[in-house]
Amino acid sequence: MPVVGSVALNLGLGFSILTILILVFYLHTKDYRLYLTGQRSALGVSVLAIIATLVLINELLRGNFDVDYVAHYTSLETPLLFKFSALWAGQSGSLLFWLSILSVYSLIVIFLYRNRHRKLMPWILIVLTSVQLFFYTLINFITNPFEPTSADFVVANGNGLNPLLQNVTMALHPPTLYLGFVGFSIPFAFAIAALITKETNPLWIRSIRRWSLVTWLFLSIGIILGGWWAYQELGWGGYWAWDPVENASFMPWLTATAFIHSIMIQEKKNMLRVWNMVLIILTFGLSVFGTFLTRSGVLSSVHSFAESPLGPMFIYFVILILVVSTALIIRRLPLLKSRKRLESFTSRESGFLFNNVVFIVICFAVFWGTIFPIISEAVRGTKITVGPPFFNQVTVPIGLFLLFLTGVGPLLAWRRTSKQGFIKNFTIPTIAALIGLIVFLYLGFTGYVLVAQTLIVFVIVAILLEFYRGINARRRRFGENPAQALLRMIRKNRSRYGGYIVHLGIVFMFVGFVGGAFNQEKEFSLKPGESEQLGEYNFQLKNLREEERLNHYAWIADLRATDTHNKFITILHPEKRVYFFRSPDPDRRQAHSELDIYKGIIKDIYSVFTGIEVDKNTAYFKIMINPLVWWVWLGGYVLVFGALISLWPARRMI
Amino acid sequence: MASKNKFLFAIIGVAAVVVFWIYWVSVNSSADNPTLVRYLSIGELKDQNHTSRVKLGGVVQAGSIAISDSNLLDVTFMLEQGGETLPVRYYGTRPDLFKDGVEVILEGRYKDGIFIADQLQTKCASRYEGDLREETKTQSGEL
Numbered sequence: 001m002p003v004v005g006s007v008a009l010n011l012g013l014g015f016s017i018l019t020i021l022i023l024v025f026y027l028h029t030k031d032y033r034l035y036l037t038g039q040r041s042a043l044g045v046s047v048l049a050i051i052a053t054l055v056l057i058n059e060l061l062r063g064n065f066d067v068d069y070v071a072h073y074t075s076l077e078t079p080l081l082f083k084f085s086a087l088w089a090g091q092s093g094s095l096l097f098w099l100s101i102l103s104v105y106s107l108i109v110i111f112l113y114r115n116r117h118r119k120l121m122p123w124i125l126i127v128l129t130s131v132q133l134f135f136y137t138l139i140n141f142i143t144n145p146f147e148p149t150s151a152d153f154v155v156a157n158g159n160g161l162n163p164l165l166q167n168v169t170m171a172l173h174p175p176t177l178y179l180g181f182v183g184f185s186i187p188f189a190f191a192i193a194a195l196i197t198k199e200t201n202p203l204w205i206r207s208i209r210r211w212s213l214v215t216w217l218f219l220s221i222g223i224i225l226g227g228w229w230a231y232q233e234l235g236w237g238g239y240w241a242w243d244p245v246e247n248a249s250f251m252p253w254l255t256a257t258a259f260i261h262s263i264m265i266q267e268k269k270n271m272l273r274v275w276n277m278v279l280i281i282l283t284f285g286l287s288v289f290g291t292f293l294t295r296s297g298v299l300s301s302v303h304s305f306a307e308s309p310l311g312p313m314f315i316y317f318v319i320l321i322l323v324v325s326t327a328l329i330i331r332r333l334p335l336l337k338s339r340k341r342l343e344s345f346t347s348r349e350s351g352f353l354f355n356n357v358v359f360i361v362i363c364f365a366v367f368w369g370t371i372f373p374i375i376s377e378a379v380r381g382t383k384i385t386v387g388p389p390f391f392n393q394v395t396v397p398i399g400l401f402l403l404f405l406t407g408v409g410p411l412l413a414w415r416r417t418s419k420q421g422f423i424k425n426f427t428i429p430t431i432a433a434l435i436g437l438i439v440f441l442y443l444g445f446t447g448y449v450l451v452a453q454t455l456i457v458f459v460i461v462a463i464l465l466e467f468y469r470g471i472n473a474r475r476r477r478f479g480e481n482p483a484q485a486l487l488r489m490i491r492k493n494r495s496r497y498g499g500y501i502v503h504l505g506i507v508f509m510f511v512g513f514v515g516g517a518f519n520q521e522k523e524f525s526l527k528p529g530e531s532e533q534l535g536e537y538n539f540q541l542k543n544l545r546e547e548e549r550l551n552h553y554a555w556i557a558d559l560r561a562t563d564t565h566n567k568f569i570t571i572l573h574p575e576k577r578v579y580f581f582r583s584p585d586p587d588r589r590q591a592h593s594e595l596d597i598y599k600g601i602i603k604d605i606y607s608v609f610t611g612i613e614v615d616k617n618t619a620y621f622k623i624m625i626n627p628l629v630w631w632v633w634l635g636g637y638v639l640v641f642g643a644l645i646s647l648w649p650a651r652r653m654i
Numbered sequence: 655m656a657s658k659n660k661f662l663f664a665i666i667g668v669a670a671v672v673v674f675w676i677y678w679v680s681v682n683s684s685a686d687n688p689t690l691v692r693y694l695s696i697g698e699l700k701d702q703n704h705t706s707r708v709k710l711g712g713v714v715q716a717g718s719i720a721i722s723d724s725n726l727l728d729v730t731f732m733l734e735q736g737g738e739t740l741p742v743r744y745y746g747t748r749p750d751l752f753k754d755g756v757e758v759i760l761e762g763r764y765k766d767g768i769f770i771a772d773q774l775q776t777k778c779a780s781r782y783e784g785d786l787r788e789e790t791k792t793q794s795g796e797l
Contacts, residue, residue: 345660345664361668361672368676384690387688387690394676398675591751593750610747618726
């Protein structure tokens with residue numbers, strides 16, 4: 001069976017070259033039958049990639065250890081779900097997975113636009129197929145997932161998946177992230193096609209706006225799930241560490257967020273056309289760069305795999321994308337230039353513009369911090385590492401300015417905000433923020449925390465006010481009750497109110513980030529019966545148990561948490577596990593701490609079983625009190641909800 | 655045209671402020687707030703007798719791990735790198751994969767011939783590709 005996969009990959013490579021040739025030929029001859037042939041050939045390219053992926057999934061589920069990849073990432077003991085998710089656990093599998101997601105997208109594009117965008121479609125297909133060709137080349141020649149196991153004996157069992165990855169969230173995080181990364185290929189293909197064909201009809205803008213939103217949503221979910229996984233599984237008590245690979249997913253998110261804002265100006269005002277092209281290209285470039293950072297091992301991080309010749313290939317590909325795109329934009333500059341000008345600083349347009357500038361500078365700061373170690377080593381020969389304090393210090397004030405814009409932007413009118421408009425829109429939020437400021441000052445908050453809290457109040461009030469005004473207007477005009485008015489108002493203007501809900505989600509996340517300033521942490525040892533204090537809590541080790549399970553051996557602590565008034569709160573059960581404990585070779589055995597978290601709206605109690613001395617009957621723990629983390633996840637749900645409202649199709653599809 | 659320039663200046667102004675800000679954060683790296691940390695070899699550390707906060711990488715010398723009797727969190731070991739060794743003391747939770755012969759990355763200070771680390775990360779071979787291939791073979795070979 002693996003042969004079928006291999007052959008599909010070979011054929012796919014051939015077909016993608018063929019598709020590009022046919023389509024180029026069509027553009028010369030204008031013979032429509034050639035276009036249809038090219039289209040079908042493009043279908044073939046995509047279908048072959050999907051077939052190869054299905055074959056690999058089948059091998060993984062069957063546990064065919066003759067395939068090196070299968071032997072590497074699964075074992076007989078691996079649960080079914082993780083046999084499946086092993087598809088994206090390793091390098092070659094995840095590249096194939098990237099390709100097959102692109103192929104699914106590509107099929108959707110071919111189907112949806114079979115009768116539309118006549119002028120653009122040939123070029124869109126050429127661009128998409130070229131990207132597929134790149135991945136086919138990598139998979140066929142550099143890292144083939146169907147490579148047989150290089151052993152001269154029968155492989156009876158595989159390695160098994162790293163226990164850290166045996167978590168349901170971890171099964172979902174990569175695919176959603178990939179759906180996001182890969183999805184930007186489509187707006188990119190549209191942009192390139194529009195540049196080449198000099199298409200000025202703004203219809204395509206609407207198509208890619210939806211694509212970008214869907215893709216942006218996947219990327220957002222992927223990033224949030226990654227944070228969620230880190231928090232649940234890694235045991236250092238946080239959800240974001242400014243790891244190079246986290247940054248790699250964050251950078252395209254920033255440019256994409258800038259894009260879905262500024263594309264609105266292009267849709268409404270036909271302005272910022274050059275800028276939008278730049279943003280799409282940057283976003284796609286950063287997505288490929290992100291895949292490169294994750295899959296090449298150029299930077300050491302939790303995510304990286306061993307070094308391989310993939311690195312240079314990816315770098316060339318990114319450079320090719322940037323050079324070709326920039327050249328195209330420069331050639332089309334006269335066409336793209338807008339005749340309209342921004343009129344005033346106090347306009348919605350300029351609000352969007354500054355929002356864009358801020359997103360781009362955050363992206364630049366993150367980019368700089370991520371690649372600085374490489375540059376420093378190459379240029380000065382000194383190795384320097386850039387730690388989380390750098391990113392935190394740089395991004396916190398810029399992030400707060402962005403939060404401020406989140407509140408202000410929607411209050412500004414298009415073109416120019418009048419004096420009366422200013423007073424009408426800003427009075428209530430400003431008063432609320434001032435009251436908040438006084439209260440928080442009185443409670444003893446200072447610095448960034450105080451600024452953040454004040455801004456949070458400002459933005460929440462501003463958003464709620466927008467909803468209140470909209471509802472009130474409908475009540476007066478149509479005599480609807482508030483619930484009706486709310487629903488109809490949202491239905492009438494999905495993208496606007498969906499957007500506000502997304503903003504609300506972001507504000508909730510900021511609430512969670514503020515909580516991070518008050519984290520508490522303590523490490524200590526306990527024998528059964530002993531207890532230890534942290535903050536307002538008391539932790540007593542009630543019991544220490546042992547259990548032998550299917551693929552690991554576990555020590556389980558029963559840690560009873562009470563508050564200072566001796567009121568019972570919860571019993572935590574962090575575990576210390578040893579995987580491969582039956583292995584005669586002690587180096588193969590792998591320890592793993594399965595942590596336990598008591599989650600609350602105000603605080604999480606985070607417990608890690610860090611070590612055990614069996615002969616002394618002593619267990620070691622790390623306990624953290626993390627305030628307001630819950631709000632980060634709440635914000636995530638709200639963000640998804642808001643984005644779905646924006647995306648929900650009105651009467652007509654796309 | 656005037657209005658166009660106005661916006662251009664505003665954008666350039668914002669960008670300039672941010673670039674300066676990034677620069678300022680980079681050069682104002684302190685012990686409490688280590689934004690940029692130098693990564694040294696053991697040789698460089700000993701020669702230059704660095705007392706500022708630095709990073710070190712190396713391998714845990716086999717058999718050198720000594721865990722304190724009174725506190726499991728307190729550990730000393732010898733770090734090997736580039737033919738040199740250095741005694742290291744670390745207090746805190748050790749990663750699950752910390753053991754003899756593992757590659758580690760440390761962050762901390764060098765003081766009186768001992769490196770006092772407050773951060774310890776393992777670079778674990780088994781999580782990544784390279785070494786696993788060998789392990790697969792040996793393990794399967796035994797079966």
